[in-house]
Structure formats: structure tokens, C-alpha cells
Amino acid sequence: MTSLKIGIVVSSSRPNRIGPKVAQWVSELAPYGTEVDVIDLAAVELPFLAEPELPATGNYTLPSTIAWSEQVRGYDALIITLPEYNAGYPAVVKNAIDSLHAEWNGLPVGVIGYGWGAAANSVKQFGEVLDRVQTVRLDGPGLKFGEDLSPEGDVLDAAPEDAVRGLYDQLVAAVREKVAA
Ligand SMILES: Cc1cc2nc3c(=O)[nH]c(=O)nc-3n(C[C@H](O)[C@H](O)[C@H](O)COP(=O)(O)O)c2cc1C
Secondary structure, rough: OOOEEEEEEEEEOOOOOOOOHHHHHHOOOOOOOOOEEEEEHHOOOOOOOOOOHHHHHHHOHHHHHHHHHHHOOOOOOEEEEEEOOOOEEEEEHHHHHHHHOOOHOOOOEEEEEEEOOOHHHHHHHHHHHHOOOOEEEEEEEEEEOOOOOOOOOOOOOOOOHHHHHHHHHHHHHHHHHHHOO
């Protein structure tokens, strides 16, 4: 099998965010045989649902939607790094999901939360979104400020590297199962 392409999504977009540091750490734990890219939603620049037709039709007219669709289709699986904002997930990542439709169906997607409580609320709510769009959802470990991560985004020694490696293994298995089906 050729190497699998896995995108590591930064789902925060504010200035001075730590999301890119978390995504970088996750990308460095990728196993042999995978090719990983960091996908920064701040650089994707999607407008808020500006298409005339519903995403479910697949009739995309805006270059930004077409480019996002092609970008997502270029990956075998994603890992979404997810902070918690006021007990929920960032609007930018919901918009990125809502802007497409068929692209998510059957796509293996892992989630790694980070926050004071490892983003447990955000991960739970976002899981419902991922289930609705029919991804193959795999919940990864969460990173807790003060234990695994500093509030400035420095990854600490206790960070769950083995659990992240385990998430990669599950994603690779899910991709292989999909290809074999
Ligand atoms: C608007 C906002 C709301 C937040 N609410 C929470 C929260 O409910 N729970 C939590 O653990 N952290 C919360 N935080 C702190 C974030 O976990 C922390 O700022 C983290 O770095 C956010 O990720 P980012 O830097 O990639 O944007 C909040 C931060 C912001 C900006």
C-alpha cells in the first residue's frame, strides 16, 4: 500500500493561538508509512456558508469551497486538534464541516482536544457533529493544561504520546478497512 496521507487540522484561528503548536506535536508522532500535513483553518479562509445551494447537493460555485473540497479529498484521514471555547468548539471548525457534505462520509477522523479539562465538552459536542456527517470518528487522547500542556502551548513530558500513536494506528486500520470494503 502506498503511504497514507493524514491531515492534522488546526481548528482555531485567533491571533496568538496555540493550536499550531499542538498540531505540530501531533504531526511529529506520525508512524512510518504515513505522510502528514498540518491544515491550518486560519489559512483556509472559508466564508460563512456563502454557497447558493445546500452543501448536500455538491454544487459548489465558490473557489474557496471548491478548494476546500479538493483539499479534504486529498487525505485518507484527518486528525482534528480541538480547543474548547466557552464549553463548545470554535465556530471556524463548524463552518469548515458545514461547508462540505459528501467529503465527510466514511472519512476516518480522529479528534485530540486540548484545554483545562482536555476540552471534554468541546470533544463531546463535536463528536455529535462528526457522527451526523457520517465520518468514521475516533476519539483520541485529550491534553490538559498544567499536566500535558502549558497555557503557552509547550507540550510537557506527561503528554500522552503513546495514545496519539494509538490513534494513528486506529486511523490507519480504518483506512485499510475502507479500501478493502
Ligand atoms: C473565547 C474563549 C473561550 C474559552 N473557553 C474555555 C473553556 O470553556 N474551557 C477551557 O478549557 N478553556 C477555555 N478557553 C481557554 C482555551 O482553552 C485556551 O485559550 C486555548 O489556548 C485555546 O486554543 P487556541 O490557543 O488554539 O485558540 C477559552 C479561550 C477562548 C479564547
